[in-house]
Amino acid sequence: MGEFVALSCRFGSECTAVAAGTAAWIGSSVVTVLIAPSILNADFSHLADEIAAVAGADWLHVDVMDNHFVPNLTIGPMVVKALRAHSTQPFDCHLMVSPVDPLVPAFADAGADVISFHPEAGPHVHRTVQLIKSLGKKAGCVLNPATPLAAIENVLGDLDLVLVMSVNPGFGGQAFIESQLAKIAALRKAIDALGKPIDLEVDGGVNAETARRCIKAGADVLVAGTAVFSGGPAKYAANIKALRT
Numbered sequence: 001m002g003e004f005v006a007l008s009c010r011f012g013s014e015c016t017a018v019a020a021g022t023a024a025w026i027g028s029s030v031v032t033v034l035i036a037p038s039i040l041n042a043d044f045s046h047l048a049d050e051i052a053a054v055a056g057a058d059w060l061h062v063d064v065m066d067n068h069f070v071p072n073l074t075i076g077p078m079v080v081k082a083l084r085a086h087s088t089q090p091f092d093c094h095l096m097v098s099p100v101d102p103l104v105p106a107f108a109d110a111g112a113d114v115i116s117f118h119p120e121a122g123p124h125v126h127r128t129v130q131l132i133k134s135l136g137k138k139a140g141c142v143l144n145p146a147t148p149l150a151a152i153e154n155v156l157g158d159l160d161l162v163l164v165m166s167v168n169p170g171f172g173g174q175a176f177i178e179s180q181l182a183k184i185a186a187l188r189k190a191i192d193a194l195g196k197p198i199d200l201e202v203d204g205g206v207n208a209e210t211a212r213r214c215i216k217a218g219a220d221v222l223v224a225g226t227a228v229f230s231g232g233p234a235k236y237a238a239n240i241k242a243l244r245t
Contacts, residue, residue: 034058034221035243036092037236038203039083040074041172041225047079048086053233055089057240059114061203061223062093063172064107069098069121070170077103077110084111092223094142094203096169097121101128108135116140116163119151129158140201144169145177149186157194161221162187166214167204172225176205181217188218208242 036059042050051060062080067073080091090113097103098121107115115132119125119141132139140161141152145168152162164184167174184202191198202214203223211222228239 031220033215033219033244034199035228035240036061036201036221036223037228037240038063038172038223038225039229041229043229047083049233050229051083051087051089053236054228054240055087056237057089057228059090059092059221060087061225062091062112064093064095064097064103065170066097069118070096072170077106080107080112081110090114092116092201092221094140094163095121096142099123101131104128104131105135108132108137112137114138114140114161116142116161118142118144118169119147120144125152126155126158129155133158140199142169143183145180149183149190153190156190156198157196159198161199161201162191163201163203163223164219165204166202166206166210169204174205176207176210180204181213184214184217184219191218206243208245211243 035057037054037057038061040063063074065072065074091111092114093107093112095103095115095117100117100121104115115137117128122128129139138160140163141159142163142165144165164180166176166180187200191200199221200219201221201223202219206214206222206224207227214222222243224243227243228236230239
């Protein structure tokens with residue numbers, strides 16, 4: 001990864017400089033690689049303080065689980081709204097819920113900037129993408145380890161983000177699934193062929209070692225929970241730095 005200052009223009013019309021060491025060559029282009037700590041692994045009894053401690057990250061990743069689509073129950077729009085006042089970072093909300101459409105407006109109102117969903121939770125994927133965008137939010141689709149690229153092929157050009165799950169969704173702290181590197185590479189090729197600014201995000205088992213491999217395969221947004229929220233707040237900045245280098 002390059003030792004220089006890159007520009008991040010993903011939100012709003014103005015580009016802002018980001019820290020040295022966050023840019024990487026992906027294909028023939030220099031791309032800013034963003035770090036999105038997953039608050040699923042934060043201390044839920046001090047969430048505002050935990051968010052403040054990862055202020056050096058680029059996005060905040062919010063894992064929303066309903067104990068129906070995935071075997072866990074986490075947070076809803078009321079928590080997102082409460083946290084919104086404590087951070088200026090973009091909120092990247094990953095909805096692991098089914099059906100997804102009824103909950104999209106609530107998370108948009110709560111302050112989400114990106115809303116991602118699983119094609120299996122639709123069932124009308126294009127309609128859900130339209131709904132998210134009609135609310136002024138960026139729309140993403142999520143591919144589970146066993147979900148093929150074909151599930152989003154016909155809407156890829158309408159998306160702002162594709163999230164590749166490199167673990168099965170539901171719990172943090174799982175091991176990285178190696179087969180997803182080929183999926184990341186295939187998505188990078190498809191996105192580049194479209195020539196559109198679609199972020200390629202990876203979530204699951206991301207640490208300093210797997211981060212490098214994901215970036216090499218073509219990812220430009222890395223979600224990390226355990227790798228960031230380890231060792232206490234005093235170590236979070238160093239943990240984020242380790243993912244960038």
